[in-house]
Amino acid sequence: MLDLIYSFWWLVFPLGWLAITGWNAWLAHKTRQDTLDLIQTYVRRGSDAPQELLARLDRPQR
Amino acid sequence: MEDLFRSFWWLIFPLSWFVFDGFQNWLSYRANRDTLDLLKSYAAAGREPPPELVARLNKHWNPDGGYRDTRSRERGGRQRGWYQVVLFGVLGIGFAYASVTDIYEAGPAFLIVAFVMGALSLATLVSVLVNRGPKV
Numbered sequence: 001m002l003d004l005i006y007s008f009w010w011l012v013f014p015l016g017w018l019a020i021t022g023w024n025a026w027l028a029h030k031t032r033q034d035t036l037d038l039i040q041t042y043v044r045r046g047s048d049a050p051q052e053l054l055a056r057l058d059r060p061q062r
Numbered sequence: 063m064e065d066l067f068r069s070f071w072w073l074i075f076p077l078s079w080f081v082f083d084g085f086q087n088w089l090s091y092r093a094n095r096d097t098l099d100l101l102k103s104y105a106a107a108g109r110e111p112p113p114e115l116v117a118r119l120n121k122h123w124n125p126d127g128g129y130r131d132t133r134s135r136e137r138g139g140r141q142r143g144w145y146q147v148v149l150f151g152v153l154g155i156g157f158a159y160a161s162v163t164d165i166y167e168a169g170p171a172f173l174i175v176a177f178v179m180g181a182l183s184l185a186t187l188v189s190v191l192v193n194r195g196p197k198v
Binding site: 005009010012013016020023024027030034035037038042050052053 | 087
């Protein structure tokens, strides 16, 4: 086991990068989902969603 | 176990960066979700939300400076890019020096870290140069 760690410790960097990229992508997805959910609330009520809310969908989320 | 710690103690720094970045993004997501929840309450009640609250949608939350405008954030992103070019570059040079002089008798390990830092510095440099927009 120790021998394995000594040989492949450098894998921490690409794996860490993958994990953080995946985590950020998931949060961005959740943010977009929440925005759409709010727009849906406005639609159900029969009114227009604020322009800023619609503009958010065109921006990359973080 | 102690031997493992003595060999890889320095990994705490890059790993902390991964954890901190993920945590910061999570806090940013939470702040954003709270704003959307509040807007939803206004929408459900059939009331117009305050313009300040709607304007917050154009801002990005960060833990040290509260909310920042996304347009100024793009400019800040370029500045941060240059900052990272210098930071990773200097770290790379430092680790290369540590590798050449074989500090702590861990020359090969430091060489790999120097490569990683150098790659990050160059990648950030390319990103900053490619994304350089017209000056406002």
